[in-house]
Amino acid sequence: MILLLQYTLLFASVLMLVALGGCFSERSGVINIGLEGIMVVGALGGALVMKFLPLEMGGAPVMILATLVASAAAGMLFSLLLAVAAIHFKADQTITGTAMNMLATAAATVAVKAMNTAASGGNDVSSDIIYTRARNTFIVRFGNFEFNWFMLVALIALVVSYVVLYKMRFGLRLRACGEHPQAADSVGINVYKMRYAGVLISGLLGGIGGIVYITAGVSSWKFENGVAGFGFLALAVMIFGQWKPIRIALAALLFGFFRALGNVYTGFDLLKNLNLPSQVYNMLPYIISLLVLALTSKNSLAPKAEGIPYDKGSR
């Protein structure tokens, strides 16, 4: 039971971080299908720090901070690809995002394989990064419950997102750019700048989400597998959450619960006795999200101008 709670909170943290990222991007008017790719790149950035930063240098706090900063920076850097293409070159945002997802997994695989091959003189051609020791610094044990510092990070991100979006001038301007960029421009808001900010924030949060995901239950990650559609689940969470932080948090908890069930169902006699193949549990989060979307998308509150490149000349 405690295990289920622990995993639910962890996966909910991931989904919340990434969905909030998507929320910032879409609120500024840019559809971010590339969240999945951003997660992979962010995870790679963080995993490299965890592998190479010696633990002796400052211990746990330094390790946690460095990992966070590296993931966020990697995610932001990668999200620039979307920002430049979508904002400056008016590229199709869906194609760009899809390309980014493929690019991220391919690039991460090539990079990690090249690194492993070089380090082992050609014996190790896997795409795995192992980070057992560093991962232990993220965890504080309370009895059976493993508290992960990233849960706190997600909570902070939630509060900050809410304040930024609804209580600050920046948030109001950002939202205006997603609803009616021409109107925003007419009162002197720089739409291009706002959209850059939105996409970069999504890179930051998505990158952190990536590292939280790969360190959630395991001590090594195979980068060939990417992040198994988690970026898209986060998008579903965002839509279900109607682009609003508090609702996103609740949606993340729900989806996180079903994802966690797949990890720990063997611990429940009731579920074990049902004798369902593990594939069913793997499918569960996707089925639930599809059902939920089918029931709730009718009255979608999506930002009105999302996906439309802003052209100063058009009316």
Added chain:
Amino acid sequence: MIRKKLASFIRKDGVQTLLASLLCVLGGLLIGFAVLLIIEPNGAFEAITVILKNFFKFSSSRSQLKYLGQTLVRTAPLLMCALSVLFAYKVGMFNIGAAGQYVAGACAALFFALYFKAPWWVCVLAAMAAGALLGAASGALKTFCNVNVVISGIMLNWIMLYITNMVLSTDGVKNPMSPYTIQVRGNNTQGLLPQMGIQTLFSNEKSVTIAIPLAIIMAVVVWVVLNKTRFGYELKATGYNFHAAKYSGMKERRNIILTMAISGALAGMGAALLYLTGIEEWETTISSVPAMGFSGIAVAFLGGLSPIGSILAAFFIQHITLGGSYVDTTYYCAQISSLISSLIIFLCAFVGFFRYVMQSRIGKKDEAAQAKLQAEKGGSVT
């Protein structure tokens, strides 16, 4: 005179698309080469030539033909996935679910071939039906529940992957000694696509079947349907403007669902065209959706969203993908090819921009020429 001809040549739509696509390919290859240089400068040039050469690396023409045959065998399903993507795209939908519809096709084709021992054409039809069903589900979710096609497509991709792994793990379908399904070749010869003598062109390569001409025929059919029929026109009209289509009396909801069903059937058929050649088996433990459907997106856009262009693009992408598997693995890995193809799609997103630049260049030249003409006529240009 020649310049004038060249100018009007460049102005053609098709030529501009081709130029833009070539630019994307060149860009992708250059960046890929740069990555190879960063990993290990010494072998980089050799590696990129190996990727570009693919089957030409074999010295005897016999093996060259054999491996050309294998490349074509894998090109056919890729082309089908590209057709699936572009068909939906022409109607205004981004069918990222092609990957899942392809998986559904593989599931149905192999299950019918191995469990029911059905003849090949039944298996192909089953695969098309399975793909169509999944596609129609996406379309219905879009029209009735307003769920974005991209999101539902992705969710269905994963759901279908796990369902397929479950279904194909049935006794009698899965090989009990390995994670793969049993071979179609040894267990149901009827289920294999017929060869009709085509294999003789490719050094009697076993996997060469009518799949290759069939895929090309489907490309032509898709072109005809989209460009020469009323049905295709209605579908495209629905894509351009949903409400206008409705207003002019078209069945807009039916059109959307039908488009996704056709798109799904194309992708599903693609899977049948691969797995019923016996070139490979399904691995029931895979944990990621096969890349074929996603590569189809790359092909569709690289081919300038034209069925005929997609034939060339599909061959090229498959060519470099297989070429990637021959690179020297002491330094590099095969995924360098997927890196190059993903870079190509990324650049394809800029195609609109390339064309805009070309157009405006030509436009400026035209204006200048007009002004000159005016000046020569004697009137002052103000």
